[in-house]
Amino acid sequence: MTSPVATPTADMFDSPSAYAAALQQFLSTDERAKPYIGYRPHSLEDSASHLTGLQALLFDSGWSRLGWPHSAGGLGGDPRFRAAMFQTLWNMDMPIPEPFTTLEILVPVLLVFAPHLSDALLPGLLRGDDTWAQAFSEPDAGSDLASLRTKMEPDGEGFRLTGQKVWSTFGHLSKRSVLLARSGGPGHKGLTMVLVDLDQPGIEVRPIRAEDGENHFSEIFLDNAWVPADRVIGTLGQGWAIAMYMLQWERGAWGWLQQGRFHQRLQQAVELGTPNPDFAQQLGHAYALSAALRLTTKQTVERLAREEQLGPEVSVDKLLLIDAELATWDAIRAYLGPRFEADDSLQWLRHEYLFSRAAPIYGGSQEIQRTLVAQRVLGMPRD
Ligand SMILES: Cc1cc2nc3c(=O)[nH]c(=O)nc-3n(C[C@H](O)[C@H](O)[C@H](O)COP(=O)(O)OP(=O)(O)OC[C@H]3O[C@@H](n4cnc5c(N)ncnc54)[C@H](O)[C@@H]3O)c2cc1C
Incomplete structure (x- = not known):
């Protein structure tokens, strides 16, 4: 059976929840969606290749194009449509294709700071024909990103x-x-953001194996690699300001996406395990933190939809995310007990547990977020 709505558009729905209901109907009736319901990945690579099909299906049927402007290959509407799509996928026990998380961070930046690249590059990215990464951190520049050393020097037309x-x-x-590279002097004013093709001479990409045995991330070695001038995002020296703009999406929109996962996993764990009052408090605490994350990031998504510029208060979303992610997985592990460690069919759950340990680090560490909230939100003195 095919979609009840051939090509949905934003004006068909008077609210994101009406869109969510129609999407749910599409996913539960369209045969092409069935292989993804309840899908459990064997590995990251398996998930990446399998879920390309889901990403393409959502794009081709129009559902994932809502919430993005026409210049990106979208069908109009604001970020609340994307938020509703993520929630619907979680509700249906369908996985979110990993590239969607990168899209939430990178596409808004391209739309604002490199509109000249949108038409040519963004539709393929939304559909999943291309996947992009984010290369900011360096071996000696993580929290102290402004000290990064990758050099960017003029050469001809690039x-x-x-x-x-x-x-x-x-x-x-x-x-x-x-x-993000250094095109000028020291400090954050010397930084510029560019979009680089990774499959070119002078670039070597090496996967890094994480604790769960999966290649989650990479090192990227650049040796005189060339980038044309029209791949500069924003202007020379604007890289830091753009990275700060990006963070509101990385901390806010990502938080919303993840809270759906936590709610879903807590529910699944309760169904998998045997009722045991000893764990009620721990599960309840994790649920309360996930609910707090949901309420806070819902407001953030609504502010992003109104095109408000978010400030350091978005670090609160990230701090709530850290607490909710750690508490959710601690509670699930405790509740399922030996089964969590030994059951072969729960390997996917163990992978997610191990990934959750990185929550206090990715997207800006917990200590840095606390400092930002203390100084820039609460106005506490630097010492
Ligand atoms: C799962 C995951 C995915 C990631 N994906 C990407 C990606 O796609 N692209 C990318 O560019 N990077 C990515 N990162 C890197 C991430 O942004 C950095 O790990 C993070 O910014 C911290 O930097 P660092 O690892 O160099 O730690 P450091 O900055 O060396 O920090 C080490 C410890 O010291 C603390 N610390 C440092 N400075 C201070 C300070 N001033 N005050 C108090 N405490 C401090 C930190 O909180 C931390 O606990 C990813 C990381 C993870 C874990």
């Missing part, structure tokens, strides 16, 4: 890049990467 990046999520599976 620039040459030399340096090393690390922890680029899915860098080895990506065709391109948004990259």
Whole structure:
């Protein structure tokens, strides 16, 4: 059976929840969606290749194009449509294709700071024909990102890049990467953001194996790699300001996406395990934190939909995310007990548990977020 709505558009729905209801009907009736319901990945690579089909289905049927402007290959509407799509996928026990998380971070930046690249590059990215990475961190520049050293020097109609990046999520599976490099003097004013093709001479991408045995991220080595001038995002020296703009999506929109996962996993764990009052408090605490994350990030998504510029308060979303992610997985592990450790069919759950340990680090560490909230939201003194 095919979709009840051939090509949905934003004006067909008077609210994101009406859109969510129609999407749910599509997913539960369209045969092409069936292989993805209840899908459990064997590995990251397996998930990446299998879920390309889901990403293409959502794009071709129009559902994932809502919430993005026409210049990106979208069908109009604001980010609340994307938020409703993520929630619907979780509700249906369908996985979110990993590239969607990168889209939430990179596409808004391209739309604002590099509109000249949108028409040509974004539709393929939304559909999943291309995957992009984010290459900011370096071996000696993570929290202190403004000290990064990758050099960007003018050369003809473009620039040459030399340096090393690390922890680029899915860098080895990506065709391109948004990259932050030093085009000027020291400090944040000397930084520029560019979009680089990774499959070119002068670039080597090496996967990094994480604790769960999966290649989550990569090192990227740049040796005189060339990037044309029209791949500069924003202007020379604007890289830091753009990275700060990006963070509101990375911390807010990502938080919304993840809260759906936590609610879903808590529910699944309760159904998998044997009722035991000893764990009620721990499960309830994790649920309360996930609910707090849901309420906070819902407001953030609504503010993003109103095109408000978010400030340091978005670090609160990230802090709530850390607490909810750790508490959810601690509670699930405790509740399922030995089964969690030993049951072969729960390997996917163990992978998610191990990934959750990175929550206090990715997207800006917990300590840095606390400092931002203390100083820039609460106005506490620096010492
Ligand atoms: C799962 C995952 C995915 C990631 N994906 C990407 C990606 O796609 N692209 C990318 O560019 N990077 C990515 N990163 C890297 C991430 O952004 C960095 O790990 C993070 O910014 C911290 O930097 P660092 O690892 O260099 O740690 P450091 O900055 O060396 O920090 C080490 C410890 O010291 C603490 N610390 C540092 N400075 C201070 C301070 N001033 N005050 C108090 N405490 C401090 C930190 O909180 C931390 O606990 C990813 C990381 C993870 C875990």
